[in-house]
Amino acid sequence: MAGPSHDPSLYRPRDVVPIRRALVSVSDKTDLLRLAEALAGAGVEIVSTGSTAQTIRDAGHPVTDVASVTGFPESLDGRVKTLHPGVHAGLLADLRLEDHERQLSELEIAPFELVVVNLYPFVETVASGAEGDVVVEQIDIGGPAMVRASAKNYANVAIVVSPESYPAIIEALGAGGTSLTQRKELAARAFAHTASYDRAVATWFAEGTLVEEDLPGHLTINAERLATLRYGENAHQRAAIYTRAGGHGIAQATQLQGKEMSYNNYVDADAALRAAFDLVKPAVAIIKHANPCGIAIGAPNALDPIASAHLRAHECDPVSAFGGVIAANRTVTMKMAENMRDIFTEVIVAPDFEPAALEVFREKKNLRVLQLPVDWTQEPMDVRLVSGGLLLQDADRFPAEIESLVDSWELMSGERPDDEELENLSFAWKTCRAVKSNAIVLAKNSATVGVGMGQVNRVDSCRLAVERAGDRAAGSVAASDAFFPFADGPQVLIDAGISAIIQPGGSVRDDEVIAAAREAGVTMYFTGERHFYH
Structure with a gap:
């Protein structure tokens, strides 16, 4: 069904919009009070809900409960708070149109110029291992409705979905309001945010209805850009790394030192982990162009098994190991670090590093040192893009014990x-x-x-x-x-x-x-x- 249409000549130009009234309802309360203080100091009316309103009020700032705006109490354990014309008319009114302005006046509804909303922690709840109704209760309804309404009406409303945008809003308060360009950029982020959220919910439902041996009928990959890389496999290719919600892999590793990771560094580091962690005993894999130069476990009765594993892996092909990527499936010791001192290495990745090993690595300033997340796991599925689609398969794994x-x-x-x-x-x-x-x-x-x-x-x-x-x-x-x-x-x-x-x-x-x-x-x-x- 087509939406309403208007004569373009009816729209009055509107660039800078002063912030007089803000709707604030957040699950993530990072820097909330810093924003609330700035809004209150600028004389902005803050309308809020539940725990957000209480947090702002406890800090001594004036706040209007949403129930006083809607004339309807929060109900059904908080499932119904903002789903009301008293809220949504204030979000969706296009004040470039005289008719919208007239209707708001007749309805005695005040518009919002700023909406600050982030959604229930659905992804984090799923990642925690929660199931059933516990997960369902973290599916936000009112939040996405407010976000989408505000983003659609970016000509009049600034929508903020992340604390990262608070400094820009505080700066806009001092500059007299938000600009059209700024509001449009915020709207783009908001729609991406709700799209990602809906994909996560859809994926959870799809996985929950499958029998164990089935592959999903609908596949959604929920990822956010972690960093833009200098280039891809070659200098003329653009590249970025994205992190999946709930992921615990190379994308979530902590870089302790060294130059910025490249596209090829990530590919090789992941291949090295695949090789080293196939082995149960202390093992090291050295990778070049996604292929092993050498893989080894520590020698029997070695005093330092992981250092021994590295030496034995390096001996396989020392020439190719030059400029390679190393993965260890145990904590990297000072002895292993010393063994690497005169070997040019691009990346070393491991679950942990002895402090003395890190001291040795600091002499090699360009060496990228990556520490895996504590809950690092190998992916259960492999995904590969092909033209027009993608391929999905079970990851190739071995049983841990040799006997099996x-x-x-x-x-x-x-x-x-x-x-x-x-x-x-x-x-x-x-x-x-x-x-x-x-x-x-x-x-x-x-x-x-x-x-x-x-x-x-x-x-x-x-x-x-x-x-x-x-x-x-x-x-x-x-x-x-x-x-x-x-x-x-x-x-x-x-x-x-x-x-x-x-x-x-x-x-x-x-x-x-x-x-x-x-x-x-x-x-x-x-x-x-x-x-x-x-």
Whole structure:
């Protein structure tokens, strides 16, 4: 249905609007009293609701209860407060029109020039783990109605939805009022705010009606811009990082020191976390262009396991590690920091850092040091944009314990290795998931010694892994993220002296591949599950 229309010639120009009457109703009371003091000092009538009114009144500032404006008491446990013509006519009256001004006068309703509203903490309530009616009660109705009404009427009303805008409003009080440009900018923020809020509510309802195995019929991603980045993957590309409401990942990490994070820094840091946190024992992953240069766990009986893990990961490919990004799944110690002293590193990310480690890092002023949020978790789903839409899938995860992996494997060639060798195979299989496909990983003593990644055929990945490993290939184990289509790939590994191979199996030529392993006396396991990473 079309809305009302007016002759453009009827509109009277209006730029600066003095603030004489303000409607204030906020859930987030940050800096509320600072604003209230400025409004009261400028002689502005403050109309307010519930706890907001009480907070302002307790501070000694005059305030008018909304019930005295509507002639109707707040009711239904606060569900009905501002949903009344006495409020909304004051918000929606377009005083550029003489007819609107006349109607307000006849109705004895005063207009508002400023509305300060932020909404019930719905997102925070969901993030706290609350469910059912507790969440429902945090769905704001009157708030969004006031915000949208005021934003629509930006020609006459300034709408503020965040304490961040209070200083500008206080400045406008001293300047004689808000400008049209300022009110339009505030309206844009307000509509973005209510849109984000509604998306969060819609997503919660959609998730609540799904059975566990279903994917959502409607997908909403609620995110706010955290920072504009200098550029994207390349200097000519614009870029920004956005943070999702309720997120606990790399976007929520605290930067303790160093240069501003870049687009590529974020991508590599997230890839490094993915690799390091797949492993249960103290582990370090070194990443370059989203691929591992090295991954390792600490040596057995190491006095400083995380420092040991870093040294062993670095030894895999010291050349490629230059300018890399490092993730540790344990607190970074002073010893690890000292080991990094002469290695050019872009980013180090970890759950925590010893104070002495941070002192060492301060000598490397350009090094970006990121501390993960306390409640950091890996995302349960992966989302990727494609032209015209997006793809959604369950995140690829491993069970934590090695036993749950080994029990599902099928021995196709050779004898069952001892527990140490099985742990080495498990390590290779887990780290292979962090490598871009086609992926081949050579590992020895739970440290990578050669990585072949991103090749368009698996034979080339095998050759690359062997070449990078050099003499270390002999006696190592190999993992492949997907089946070998021919026996030529395994033959490259066998000729290099590897002792065992782990792969998903499933090729029409599996018999040829198994035969090559048996002829060489090499152990081969099938996992029955691949781990592509594109």
